Amino acid sequence: MIQLFHVYKHYLKGSAALEDISLQVEKGEFAFITGPSGAGKSTLLKLMFLAEMPTKGQIIINGYNITRLKRSAVPFLRRNIGVVFQDFKLLYDRTVFDNVALSLSVIGMPKKEIKKKVWEMLKLVGLQHKLNFSPLRLSGGEQQRVSIARALVNEPAILLADEPTGNLDQDLTLDVMKLFEDVNIKGTTVVVATHDKSLISRYSRRVITLEHGRIMEKQ
Amino acid sequence: MIQLFHVYKHYLKGSAALEDISLQVEKGEFAFITGPSGAGKSTLLKLMFLAEMPTKGQIIINGYNITRLKRSAVPFLRRNIGVVFQDFKLLYDRTVFDNVALSLSVIGMPKKEIKKKVWEMLKLVGLQHKLNFSPLRLSGGEQQRVSIARALVNEPAILLADEPTGNLDQDLTLDVMKLFEDVNIKGTTVVVATHDKSLISRYSRRVITLEHGRIMEKQ
């Protein structure tokens, strides 16, 4: 469960990115965050997995108040959260396999198990034949799918996806959304930030709309 | 004018990215390249501005056969081509202003003129107030618009845009497309690679569809 209480985020330089955000995403919920470019979607997700700290307010993830969390506890909280980054954040000097395996390596899973899980995950996003490529050798959409695979491979309790289909064609977009729905059915809380109106209208899910750092409407 | 005759592209590792592509984009034309993820759209654009060399075939840009071009001539050809990269390719240790000014600096334009041109261009993409920010401090969509500004600021004869609206909301997408149409009217040849079917259907322009590295249909 994700709870935000009167959260503000001001970056050092520049105006407020988020202002007075209060919201609650239940365990197992599927929510879209939308809004125009620069509205604060990515910032909101960044707060949720502790990439940024709020300027003001309280954030509670899975029962932990993350503004009070000890530094050393951060990695363990993050292991329950899979993240698809808007800019992919892949390691270009590792193979596709290694990139996806990363989330499993850090929790000390045995090699054999990692191999099996990564292969299955890559197959789900249609990249099993590019296993040993560097992400540098992949197209934009392929890189995005590697990023998605990495976020999902350790079956996290929460999935945060930032513009996960920006580089995907319609067929792949549907495939990826199907994937998200599947993990959602298995109990994972899913939060997807997107500017794609057609995507949102195709799925009748909760939509949180941001504009200039404020929540506009809830549904 | 862009002409390709029986062009093939095989990357060192992996299967063929493009196979037997022949096409012609007239001076002043506006064309979409579309196709599923991994079809070869980015590769096709990369060939056009000499980021990659074709494995086989001839490419003629503005009358120059680029497969026969001297190395030292490459920069001068590139100055006539504006490119919006799928992954933005911004300098994160420079300001937004400096990033956009780059295309003008390399041709030795006086500082004062650069200042004026860059400011006007940033205003067109709605980022004039983020002039002195590092791109690191910008949202995904904002970074994409910086990339667009840099491609257009030196009024190139050819504009190649790879997925230029992947991170933009609908309003901004329309703004950017309007910008592209404007430069097209002024005589610039525009080639836009996109997987966004709705974008293509909104504008009745020529569409080149790729699939598995081959051209499927022309219109």
Place this chain on the structure above:
Amino acid sequence: MLIIKRISYFMTTMAKGIASNLYLNVVTIITIAVAFLILNIFFVIYRNVNAVLEGWQGRIKIIAYLQDGVSSQQVSAIEGQLKKYGNIKGVRFYSKQDALSEFRRELKGQAAILSGVSQNILPAYLVVMVRDRVIRNGTVGKLADSLRGIQGIADVQYGQGVTERFSEMLVMVKMLGIGIGGFILFAILIIVSNTIRMSIFSRKDEIEILKLVGATNMFIELPFLLEGVTQVLCGTGLSIALLYLVYRFFLYRLHHAFGSLIVNAHIVFLSGGTIGTILVAAAMLGFVGAFVSAGKFIRHND
């Protein structure tokens, strides 16, 4: 424990890190090797200069001229008295006859000037060998003066001025040695910590991403620490190999050519124990360098 269980992961990650930054690593290792080699060559020079000085120092002695006509009993008595001095290593008696042959030996080749010198004109004397600490303390003069009071001793000579200078020179060489050696060591530390920092710096994306997927600091740091240790070990190993070549083809030959002139002690290569100590120290240096750098970029960057 996770760390132990995943040892192969850390080793392969380190190996991948080195491979992906091969150029940087090679340069780092060469730089470390060169720096250590400079230190070692300097060390050899220092040891030899010191050996020369110590050799000279061994030749410093006090000569006590005896009064004419002292009997051999009196000589024994004086010798016995001198041997009780804590600062005196040994005493040797030269009779008038000995004195003449010594004098002849010293002036060998200049036979002409000796024609008029007979046994009678030279006094008998005692050569007093002093302990090293006296020379280092610069108190040879004091000791000599105290001998002057002994019954039967006519005069005392000890190369006035020269002994003091030797002590000063020894101190100076030692100071210079420590100063320059310390300085080079400091330079090595700067270079090592710099190169390890570069290595971490060039992988800061990787560090960021590892943090985002939930890696602990320890997990991120370990391969870097291993890399730092490996780098410095390789660099040091290389420098020892190079040093051996320098020793084998330069110093060793030099020693055979001019050895007796410049060095009293043999120039020997580092002993196994010394090499071991150096390698352990190097490993620690690499670890500390990597740890400090890692601290800056990994731990303090949450």
Place this chain on the structure above:
Amino acid sequence: MLIIKRISYFMTTMAKGIASNLYLNVVTIITIAVAFLILNIFFVIYRNVNAVLEGWQGRIKIIAYLQDGVSSQQVSAIEGQLKKYGNIKGVRFYSKQDALSEFRRELKGQAAILSGVSQNILPAYLVVMVRDRVIRNGTVGKLADSLRGIQGIADVQYGQGVTERFSEMLVMVKMLGIGIGGFILFAILIIVSNTIRMSIFSRKDEIEILKLVGATNMFIELPFLLEGVTQVLCGTGLSIALLYLVYRFFLYRLHHAFGSLIVNAHIVFLSGGTIGTILVAAAMLGFVGAFVSAGKFIRHND
């Protein structure tokens, strides 16, 4: 020309480059400074050792003992003959009387043994100063032998063995000097080219992007070349400043304390001309280092 017109662009780009990589640049500059400082300190040591040896060398001379009863005309004739030798710098005559006073002076303090030495027992002699080149050639013995044949000369002495050893020692110090100096210079070159490469390496994205927007290689390269030159110049300047401190607070004082003992020449600080030469050489070093590195990453990477 574009290059000239845009000089301010290149300067600001370089400055921005340095600022954005401030840490790397500071470390680079310090590393260069340290390396140059080591070289300079070594240079000072080398110069002083050399000076000591050259001082000793000045004292090497040939002594030609004259036959008893040569007249002063004969002496003048011999002197005249000797002065014609190209390898002889000067000749000085010591009469029997002079010889005795010299002998007294040398054995001063050991007055006891002189009591029986009268004027008659010492021969008159000539001191022959030889040119440096003879010593360096190691042909003092040959020269001495050729003097033996001259009418009126009874015997010739020249410190057999010692002169040859001095020549050998001089050659050795020079070899060691060139060897170690060259080695340190090589080490500096590795370090400099390494750090400049790192600097370019850390900005390879920038290079790629500049190429994509149509910059010529020259345009991309120039700021890096300027940066290389600036880095090495700053490093060298810093090392000269440091050297001055070392000189002022260490060597200079040492010289005043023990000067006469260790050095014949004064220890002086680098002259303005030398500093100028060093800075020009450093600038060229930086340029070459940057040019080579830039070649690898910029020109050969189209």
